[in-house]
Amino acid sequence: MTEGKKALLVMGCPEVPVQTSMVIYLAHKLDKAGYDVTVAGTDAAVKLVKAADPENHYIKKTADVDQLIGEIVEQKIDFDISFAFMHSDAGMTYGATFSAISKARPFAIVFGKNAEALAASIDYPAEKIVAKATHNPNPLKNKIDKVVL
């Protein structure tokens, strides 16, 4: 049962095109599965998903990623499951932070040109979803579809 459970999607830098569409796709999938979904990111990353979903059909709650880290550390909020999107070392570092501060089951969604090398550098506890996707979202979408929610 996932009713009432909370899911977090953490966006990395939005410079790789597949991120925004996969965040919207996964948020919808989690919503359909009964999760209360929050999408966190930088101001630009949040603006990109909001612009693509003007009536909040898919993205219902958003948060500033740094502010959210503070709220989790101060135990004001937490999640049951979290997905950190990453295509760079900085994204991986944010994923490691969420894995350390939150009790959520952590997933690392690794994409971009250097997806395999970046995935190999992850040494914190997380289930990895890896696809060398930059413009075509389907390799990543297929991997996400295999995750049992």
Next chain:
Amino acid sequence: MSCIEQMKYKLYLERTSFKDAREYIEKNSEEVYYVDPGYKIFKDYYIIGVPPVAMGVRGKEMLFTYVKPCHGTFVMGIDSEEEIARLRENEGEKIKKSLKKGGPKEKAEAMPASFGDMWKK
């Protein structure tokens, strides 16, 4: 934006990897302390990092990592005797906790009774 960006800081490394930033702090500090991700400094900044997160002390300056999603990791230095004192205090607390968890007693029990026992392992 964190208050750190409005403070008087020095940048020692820019747009690097977290691992390289950690190594820089370890090699260039007089004292190195390890904190958990989420350790709070300067009222509103929660350290982002891959454990173990190194924090350095060099004179009156505290060296730490600052991560921005689109720009990578930076090593920053800010003069703050108050934050340095908190780091040292935090380390003292960690030692106290490890002793309470049965550090010396458990260690003593785990020690081999003789050199002969050492080779049995």
